[in-house]
Amino acid sequence: MDLTTRRRFLIASGVAGAGALAMGAGALGLAELLQTADRPGPEPAGDRASTLVLVTLYGGNDGLNTVIPYADPAYHSARPELAYAPETVLRLDDALGLNPKLRGFKRLWDDRRLAVVLGVGYPRPDRSHFRSMDIWQTAAPAAPATTGWVGRWLDGTGAGVEAAVSFEPVLPPLLVGRHRIGACVSYTGLALPSWIDPAVVTALGRPSPGDTEMQARAAVAYADLLRMGEVVAGPDPAPAIGADMPMSTATGTGGDNALGAQLSLVARCVEAGVPTRVYSVSLGGFDTHADELDGQEMLLGELDGALTAFADRMAKTEAGRRVAVVVYSEFGRRVRANASDGTDHGTAGPVFVLGHHVAGGFYGEQPSLTDLDDGDLKATTDFRDVVATALSSVLDADPSRYIDDHRATLMPFLPYP
Amino acid sequence: MTDDVALLLRRAGFGPTAAELTAARQTGYAGTLAGLLDPPGPDVGAGRAPVPDLGPDPYAAEPNPSAARRAAADRQRARQTELISRWWLDRMTVANQQALEKLHFFWHGHWATSIDKVKSPQLMLRQHLTMRTARDIRDMAHRMIVDPALVYWLDGQLNTRAAPNENLGRELLELFLLGIGRYGEADVKQAGRALTGWQLDRRNERLVFRRELHDGGVKTILGATGRFDASSLVTLVLDQPGCPGFIASRMWFRYASSAQPLPAGVRDAMVAAFPSPTAMLRAMLASPAFAATRGTMAKQPVEWLVGAMRQLGLRPSAMPPETFTSVLQHMAGLGQRPFRPPSVGGWTSGAAWLTSAAAQLRLAVAGKLAGLVETRGLTPEQVAGLLCVDGWSDRTLAVLRTASNPRLMLALGLVSPEYVVT
Numbered sequence A: 001m002d003l004t005t006r007r008r009f010l011i012a013s014g015v016a017g018a019g020a021l022a023m024g025a026g027a028l029g030l031a032e033l034l035q036t037a038d039r040p041g042p043e044p045a046g047d048r049a050s051t052l053v054l055v056t057l058y059g060g061n062d063g064l065n066t067v068i069p070y071a072d073p074a075y076h077s078a079r080p081e082l083a084y085a086p087e088t089v090l091r092l093d094d095a096l097g098l099n100p101k102l103r104g105f106k107r108l109w110d111d112r113r114l115a116v117v118l119g120v121g122y123p124r125p126d127r128s129h130f131r132s133m134d135i136w137q138t139a140a141p142a143a144p145a146t147t148g149w150v151g152r153w154l155d156g157t158g159a160g161v162e163a164a165v166s167f168e169p170v171l172p173p174l175l176v177g178r179h180r181i182g183a184c185v186s187y188t189g190l191a192l193p194s195w196i197d198p199a200v201v202t203a204l205g206r207p208s209p210g211d212t213e214m215q216a217r218a219a220v221a222y223a224d225l226l227r228m229g230e231v232v233a234g235p236d237p238a239p240a241i242g243a244d245m246p247m248s249t250a251t252g253t254g255g256d257n258a259l260g261a262q263l264s265l266v267a268r269c270v271e272a273g274v275p276t277r278v279y280s281v282s283l284g285g286f287d288t289h290a291d292e293l294d295g296q297e298m299l300l301g302e303l304d305g306a307l308t309a310f311a312d313r314m315a316k317t318e319a320g321r322r323v324a325v326v327v328y329s330e331f332g333r334r335v336r337a338n339a340s341d342g343t344d345h346g347t348a349g350p351v352f353v354l355g356h357h358v359a360g361g362f363y364g365e366q367p368s369l370t371d372l373d374d375g376d377l378k379a380t381t382d383f384r385d386v387v388a389t390a391l392s393s394v395l396d397a398d399p400s401r402y403i404d405d406h407r408a409t410l411m412p413f414l415p416y417p
Numbered sequence B: 001m002t003d004d005v006a007l008l009l010r011r012a013g014f015g016p017t018a019a020e021l022t023a024a025r026q027t028g029y030a031g032t033l034a035g036l037l038d039p040p041g042p043d044v045g046a047g048r049a050p051v052p053d054l055g056p057d058p059y060a061a062e063p064n065p066s067a068a069r070r071a072a073a074d075r076q077r078a079r080q081t082e083l084i085s086r087w088w089l090d091r092m093t094v095a096n097q098q099a100l101e102k103l104h105f106f107w108h109g110h111w112a113t114s115i116d117k118v119k120s121p122q123l124m125l126r127q128h129l130t131m132r133t134a135r136d137i138r139d140m141a142h143r144m145i146v147d148p149a150l151v152y153w154l155d156g157q158l159n160t161r162a163a164p165n166e167n168l169g170r171e172l173l174e175l176f177l178l179g180i181g182r183y184g185e186a187d188v189k190q191a192g193r194a195l196t197g198w199q200l201d202r203r204n205e206r207l208v209f210r211r212e213l214h215d216g217g218v219k220t221i222l223g224a225t226g227r228f229d230a231s232s233l234v235t236l237v238l239d240q241p242g243c244p245g246f247i248a249s250r251m252w253f254r255y256a257s258s259a260q261p262l263p264a265g266v267r268d269a270m271v272a273a274f275p276s277p278t279a280m281l282r283a284m285l286a287s288p289a290f291a292a293t294r295g296t297m298a299k300q301p302v303e304w305l306v307g308a309m310r311q312l313g314l315r316p317s318a319m320p321p322e323t324f325t326s327v328l329q330h331m332a333g334l335g336q337r338p339f340r341p342p343s344v345g346g347w348t349s350g351a352a353w354l355t356s357a358a359a360q361l362r363l364a365v366a367g368k369l370a371g372l373v374e375t376r377g378l379t380p381e382q383v384a385g386l387l388c389v390d391g392w393s394d395r396t397l398a399v400l401r402t403a404s405n406p407r408l409m410l411a412l413g414l415v416s417p418e419y420v421v422t
Helices: A003-012 A030-038 A073-078 A103-110 A129-138 A149-157 A198-204 A213-232 A259-272 A292-314 A383-393 B004-012 B018-027 B029-037 B067-094 B098-110 B121-132 B137-144 B148-153 B167-177 B185-194 B230-238 B242-255 B264-273 B277-285 B301-312 B321-334 B356-371 B380-387 B394-401 B406-415
Strands: A051-057 A114-121 A164-166 A278-283 A323-329 A349-355 A361-364 B198-201 B206-209 B219-221 B224-226
Touching (some): A051 A259, A051 A292, A103 A114, A103 A292, A114 A383, A149 A278, A149 A383, A198 A213, A198 B394, A198 B406, A213 B356, A259 A278, A259 A292, A278 A292, A292 A323, A292 A349, A349 A383, B004 B018, B004 B029, B004 B098, B004 B277, B029 B098, B067 B301, B098 B121, B098 B242, B098 B277, B121 B137, B121 B148, B137 B167, B137 B230, B148 B206, B167 B185, B167 B230, B167 B242, B185 B219, B242 B277, B264 B277, B301 B321, B301 B356, B301 B406, B321 B356, B356 B406, B380 B394, B380 B406, B394 B406
Parallel strands (some): A051 A278, A051 A323, A114 A361, A164 A278
Antiparallel strands (some): A114 A349, A323 A349, B198 B206
């Protein structure tokens, strides 16, 4: 889902009809965001995680080829062409191992900084990319909701717009509340053409009294552009985003293809002391209905490289050590391969949590490969328990205020010291 | 000041020229709308942009070339891809029947298929012409479900009785004809079965039906039971009461508002006009609710580019090739290159087009376009007239007055919030 589709999400879920959008979705520029670094924020008590980075994998990542039940004969018989041989996986224990492309994840695991939550899903799984992602982001599986769970937290805490930031091209529904809305900051603003004076761009970026909401947004983009140029020209320039993305074997279902660039902006903001508590970044292309091995390996390699570099960088500063990263996708894939050397939309999958304060190891239970629900894994952990733990352990919030109709069981992967 | 006819032309087409707007004002709203959607005779302007003859797909003659020949084949495909992209943008620009031309672009985003995966420019062009020649929405749906590019894009060619692949069936229900919430998971799986058996024959660039791979068994879909195949499945879905309203909502989303829902009264009028897409558009564009959406739509990059070229008297086929190639690359950066939608969900919308990255790319393209224009002194008021904007804010007026030459003033007009948003 694209860039395109996240917006469509908003429509599908009715989020766009909510009043929050009328207040100016994403009208915060990076300039304003970085200025907030000077603003005194509430200092979280104790030495523990207090900043959350949510990494969304769009398209439905094949969990069984990510955290691989290599010792289970049912895994090999269900997908003989797609299964990894036991000797190729990066073993985590006698039953499960990581995809060979996740070498950095394995190092984090060995350092006890990576938690793997197994079999995460929700009741009555929906196999639409758009609806299922909506469910994860709104934390409301029963019926379409108009707000995301981070958006409700913004509402509940009265936090400033800089408290939740997306570095994706489009604001995800995750950050949309009823009254408040997170910021959407674009990351690719670069050099100005030589013929234009920056002062003119500055002038274009000023709001004018008669502007409609959308015109004001168009103006703000020019102000953002100037500031972005300064930021990405810093000591750690964001990787260039090619106009032509790598060829993919997956049908596009959205998400961004520049995870490293997004994470390097998160890193800069964290190191600069910006009081943002939630960052949203994404990687797309996981819809591997055909020729899955090559496509998924390329993406997992990108995920591994971008996230382990980010984790290592974060480990170097006090602010960075307070960061916890959660990686999820809207669903896993069918246990059995299809005839196209791919897999169709499925259900439960693993969630990764990593960071300095994360208690590494397995959480939850690996779903059975033989006791299936119409060919699909039965979820063993409700994703709302992961969300609730993040709300409680990282954001210091009472999960019951922000997740309706679910009595959450908190998980100990982010313990208080 | 409000100027409903200008809004109509900006939304129904890619962007009117000053002459078109003057003529439309004399004709009035109703007459202009009728002329847009039921134009007389063939499109003389579009006749100046004939469909290109691409020649064969190199991979059709040789599906598995050697490494050396593969490189040459890929280069040829890249040239052919640029050729069809240039042709379509050129046609959008010179077409007189702007509303019909824009409607084709709408359908491209609706049945969003990308050459990134399909790879064959010939198949993408074939799909394009299929949509262009469809009689109405029902005919289009029946032809698209066996369109080689769409079927390949959604893995339908790998969908067999022995191992169903449900990608195409799901998107048919969710994105193309019915909309989420109007079907269940069982319907998706059964629709996938109905679509089995269609295989892409690359060598002959066509889809073939292989009966032995088709699941001819009984399926229950959307409450109906029968031996559904691709055609009877599409008929079944088109006959669902929710189908016309879903298509109407997608039109509203693209032409009127991507933030506000389609008002019930407008929807009912559009549903009554189904399956004629132009009659549905007429019902929408004639409604007061449409006029009330002024100033809320960010132009899609293609609308912005084509409108600008029309107003500046430019066209892709007359540009220096390297300039057009550069413009096309910038369109990719802006997220809207024809034949390459980012996902099966289609193009993005609204504020998503207005990121700082997009601002930078728009500046660059505006500079290239203005650099091709021969012009003498211009005033900000004249630029407003040329670009058919309703007027300048104090901000933009001040910016335009700083321009030291007319080309710069044109470029600044093209990137102004008043021009970028309609």
